[in-house]
Every structure is written in structure tokens, then in C-alpha cells.
Amino acid sequence: METILFVSPVASDGTLAKASLEALTAAKALAEGLGASLAVGLFGADVAPAAAAVAGCGPVFAVTGEAFGVARYATDVAAMEALATAAAATVIIAADDARVSRALPGVAARLGGRIDTHVTAVGAKDGKPVATRGYYRQRMTAELTRSARPWCLTVSGGCHAAYDGAPGQATVTAVDVAVTDAMTRTTVKAVVAPSADEQTIRPDAATLFVAGAGWTKKQGDGAAHVAEAGQLILGFLGKAKASLGSSKSLVDMGGEGESVLPFLTHLHQVGQTGATPRHQKGLATCCHGEEPHVVGWRFITERRAVNLDAACGWAQGKADVLYVADAFAVMRKVNELLG
Secondary structure, three states: OOEEEEEEEOOOOOOOOHHHHHHHHHHHHHHHHHOOEEEEEEEEOOOHHHHHHOHHHOOEEEEEOHHHOOOOHHHHHHHHHHHHHHHOOOEEEEEOOHHHHHHHHHHHHHOOOEEEEEEEEEEEEOOEEEEEEEEOOOOEEEEEOOOOOOEEEEEOOOOOOOOOOOOOOOOEEEOOOOOOHHHHOOOOOOOOOOOOOOOOOOOOOOEEEEEOHHHHOEOOOOOEOHHHHHHHHHHHHHHHOOEEEEOHHHHHHHHHOOOOOOOOOHHHEEOOOOEOOOOOEEEEEOOOOOHHHHHHHOOOOEEEEEEOOOOOHHHOOOOOEEEEOOHHHHHHHHHHHHO
8 A cells, every 4th residue: 555745845934825825736636546544744843834734635744843844855855764764655646846856866775765756746557656747848758657665756837727625634654864964964045036026937926927029129220229128128027027038149248249138048048959848828929839839838827929930930820819910019019908
């Protein structure tokens, strides 16, 4: 009989991140499909609020203490190893976030198990747990199963609905982890992050706005208007609270000495060689819309594009709606309507 363990760090305010709640939904579905037991493993400075929020999922095991409140490989690995051992877990499921993805492979190695990352779905087939994973920028998918235990899986964000069960009174089993000086040599001095208004990559945003190289090219008057392009794009992002993406050609222009939008980096790149976002809506502007770019949009529910070329790739059935118009004029009007 399998024992499924959902494991997650707890934020400084005692809550679970949305990505973790999505992974919990996957773990719960797997346990129900296998008829297996589900346990929850939490670690952080204070796990009480998170434990109450997931009380309806099963027994809760917790590693608590100030040493586990910050992201640190040594303490994170020790905490998750102890939780897996205490729960006698055979399948461990966690969110595919930066903190867990760094430490969970170490847990698998210490316990003699195996790990698969970037999983998009988990389920039961023939009485065995099966994970679905994309390859080659999600052009192919494969179903994986393993006999080695424990089997660790990190679930990509945006693939499941976040768990929203009713909170309750959780019975928490404390798991002790001895913290040594060697484990806490790495310290967190400060967290430096942009304000919400300055942040342009927003995974939870409803809309993805993608800028193409056409924004920096010469316009109808024979001159480039890069500064205005930046103002229009940032104005839309601020008013619509959208997330920003970019075509590869645009982010590459910075290394070629051409005029670029200063707030773009390769972290914004979407497509075959970039990120594969999962926003509800997507708006591509000044992008050619050919396959290498569009492949990154396959999980966008509603796709729209603005391009002056009626024969561009977006017009070949790749966009739900194509606006044959000047992106500068369109975005000026959109920003005006947004106030």
C-alpha cells in the first residue's frame, strides 16, 4: 500500500503558497485514485495556520523552528527527510518552486529513492502511481512510473486548481530535527525584491502580454520610438496587472547593440527556447507568430495578437483573434480605456 506525502515549506506569515496548494490538489487526487493514505508534511518557523488550512487532508507532520523559516539547502533537506521518514512515505509530492526544487533531489538521494521534476499531472493506472511530464517544450508528453521508493515528484504550477478545502483543527505530529552549526552556516541577511508595481513577471496574472521586436523598429514616420514603446507597455502592465513576456528576437537585440526595452531580460522570454506560461489570456504584439514562438503559448486559454501584417504566423490559425493594426495606436487606446 502506498503512502502519499505532500511536503511544503510554510511562508513567513504561516500560509502556503498557491503553487503548494496546487501540488496538494495533485497529491490528494493521487491518494484517492490509489485508495492510499495521504499525509501532509510542513516545515517552517510556525506552521499552525497552514496546518489548520489543510486539516481536512490527513495527518499533519511538522518540523518547526526559526532555523527552518528561511530557504537553506541543509535545513530544508534535513526537514523533508525527517518528514518523509516519520510519515513512512513511498511517494512524495511537492510544488515545483525554487526552494523545494533545490532541496528535494537531495532528499531522494539520502533516502535511496528517485525523483522526477516538472510533472504536469499525477494519477493512478493499474493500481500504480503514474506521472505525466512534458518533453521538448511540451511537444511530447510521457507517462512515467517507477518501482523505486520513495518516489519524489515536483508538480509544475498552473496545472491544477489550488486546494480550497474548509479549514479545521489539525492534529500536528511534531518531528524533531537536530540543527547543528554546520547546517546554519548559510544565513539570510535580507530579501531584496521589487515592489508589486515594479514586478513585471507575474505567474498568477490573468493576462500575459508579449512584446515582439517590432516595438523597437522604425515606425510609419521613419523613426524608432523605443521610449514611447516602453511607456505604453509598462502603462498597460501597471493598469491591467498583467505579466510580461518577450520574443527571443527582442531580448537578443540587447547583445547586438540595438535599441532595446531596458526592462526586458531573458527571464521574460517565452516560446520554444523560453518559458511555457499558463495564463488564462495572452496578447502578442509585434510578434511574427511562427511555430517556435507559438509553441510557448500552447497552454494559454485565449490567444490574441496585434500585427500590421495580415499574413503573419498568428493569422494562420494560431491566434483566436488577430487585430491587423498598429500596436502603438492600439495600446494607446487600451491604456486610455483602462484609465
